[in-house]
Amino acid sequence: MFHVIEGKIKMFSKTTIQRLIAxxxxxxxxxPNLSYSQGETAVPFLLIAPNSRASGMGEAGTGxxxxxxxxxxxxxxxxFQTGQEVSMTHANWLPQFAMSDLFYEYLxxxxxxxxxxxxxxxxxxxxxxGEFIKTGSSGPEEIGRFKAYEFAITGGYATKVLDNLGIxxxxxxxxxxxxxxxxxxxxxxxxANTMSFDxxxxxxxxxxxxxxxxxxxxxxxxxxMGPKVAYIDEAQADPLPTNIRLGLGFDVLKSEYNxxxxxxxxxxxxxxxxxxxxxxxxxxxxxxxxxDGTGLRKVTIGGGFEYWYGAPKLIxxxxxxxxxxxxxxxxxxxxxxxxxxxxxxxxxxxYLSATEENHPLSQTLRFTLMINWGADEQ
Numbered sequence: 591m592f593h594v595i596e597g598k599i600k601m602f603s604k605t606t607i608q609r610l611i612a613x614x615x616x617x618x619x620x621x622p623n624l625s626y627s628q629g630e631t632a633v634p635f636l637l638i639a640p641n642s643r644a645s646g647m648g649e650a651g652t653g654x655x656x657x658x659x660x661x662x663x664x665x666x667x668x669x670f671q672t673g674q675e676v677s678m679t680h681a682n683w684l685p686q687f688a689m690s691d692l693f694y695e696y697l698x699x700x701x702x703x704x705x706x707x708x709x710x711x712x713x714x715x716x717x718x719x720g721e722f723i724k725t726g727s728s729g730p731e732e733i734g735r736f737k738a739y740e741f742a743i744t745g746g747y748a749t750k751v752l753d754n755l756g757i758x759x760x761x762x763x764x765x766x767x768x769x770x771x772x773x774x775x776x777x778x779x780x781x782a783n784t785m786s787f788d789x790x791x792x793x794x795x796x797x798x799x800x801x802x803x804x805x806x807x808x809x810x811x812x813x814x815m816g817p818k819v820a821y822i823d824e825a826q827a828d829p830l831p832t833n834i835r836l837g838l839g840f841d842v843l844k845s846e847y848n849x850x851x852x853x854x855x856x857x858x859x860x861x862x863x864x865x866x867x868x869x870x871x872x873x874x875x876x877x878x879x880x881x882d883g884t885g886l887r888k889v890t891i892g893g894g895f896e897y898w899y900g901a902p903k904l905i906x907x908x909x910x911x912x913x914x915x916x917x918x919x920x921x922x923x924x925x926x927x928x929x930x931x932x933x934x935x936x937x938x939x940x941y942l943s944a945t946e947e948n949h950p951l952s953q954t955l956r957f958t959l960m961i962n963w964g965a966d967e968q
Contacts, residue, residue: 680957756792
């Protein structure tokens with residue numbers, strides 16, 4: 591069992607590594623309704639929105655995907671991009687817990703290379719889960735300390751197959767280091783390494799005219815497919831957070847000084863668990879997850895608006911909302927954001943306001959700094 595004491599986690603030696611995994615899920619705050627989701631997947635940190643821009647629009651970015659964060663939201667969006675960009679995001683995670691050693695870091699890159707016939711992208715995601723105290727089985731005395739963390743390194747490539755259709759793929763290495771040991775009866779460590787991959791598409795469709803409702807993007811991303819994650823016991827391996835995202839992005843207004851975009855994402859986790867605790871692999875779950883009796887109730891919806899003023903774009907304001915079914919996570923929150931661009935530099939921030947009191951994700955702030963050079967004029 592675990593006890594939160596003065597912002598740290600104290601662990602008794604009888605605790606199995608699976609419970610530590612469940613605690614990591616709690617700390618990450620991805621799936622707060624534990625009666626449903628505790629232990630549903632491993633490495634849920636892969637679902638954290640990495641950039642302040644999309645976070646300010648209801649954590650939706652699959653239908654936009656027009657900057658370096660496309661490698662997360664929809665790698666096919668890279669196919670339509672030019673130039674190069676570096677993007678960095680920082681967030682103190684779960685500020686409601688006042689645990690200063692919980693933080694999230696993201697570093698992304700994209701670059702167009704004509705010799706390759708497309709655009710490449712890469713990112714590094716790092717989540718620090720803080721310091722843990724190990725105690726002995728005979729009493730509460732401290733016998734050691736350790737730090738838990740998770741990270742992923744992703745590389746991707748995208749190209750156009752038609753003037754208005756792009757495809758993209760990602761390959762990802764994942765490391766989850768939750769504990770450097772098992773329990774007294776277990777051999778090995780609570781450390782796992784695995785791989786996953788994504789496949790995605792982006793379609794761009796002109797609509798009414800060049801100024802009002804000028805175009806629509808349709809994005810589709812099937813992410814985090816790969817083998818299960820095993821720490822100590824292979825028989826108790828957990829599936830990856832395989833998920834499918836469908837995103838729609840609309841250029842509502844495009845003029846010299848005023849631009850507005852509407853963005854909406856639909857996402858569903860494609861994981862199938864059974865009453866005995868077993869689960870399907872990610873490839874079988876692509877189909878079996880739809881037959882678990884929940885239908886579309888596991889679909890989350892996030893969306894929002896982005897308004898830009900300036901020629902070129904100078905200042906942005908963003909607003910969004912995120913909804914999840916009460917029986918399957920119950921995350922409901924408003925998001926707000928702003929951004930500024932000057933020359934090749936950009937800065938964005940976002941703020942999350944939960945609709946319920948004392949929600950672990952409430953008051954989450956993200957800060958993103960980007961440098962973009964060599965891109966064609968939009």
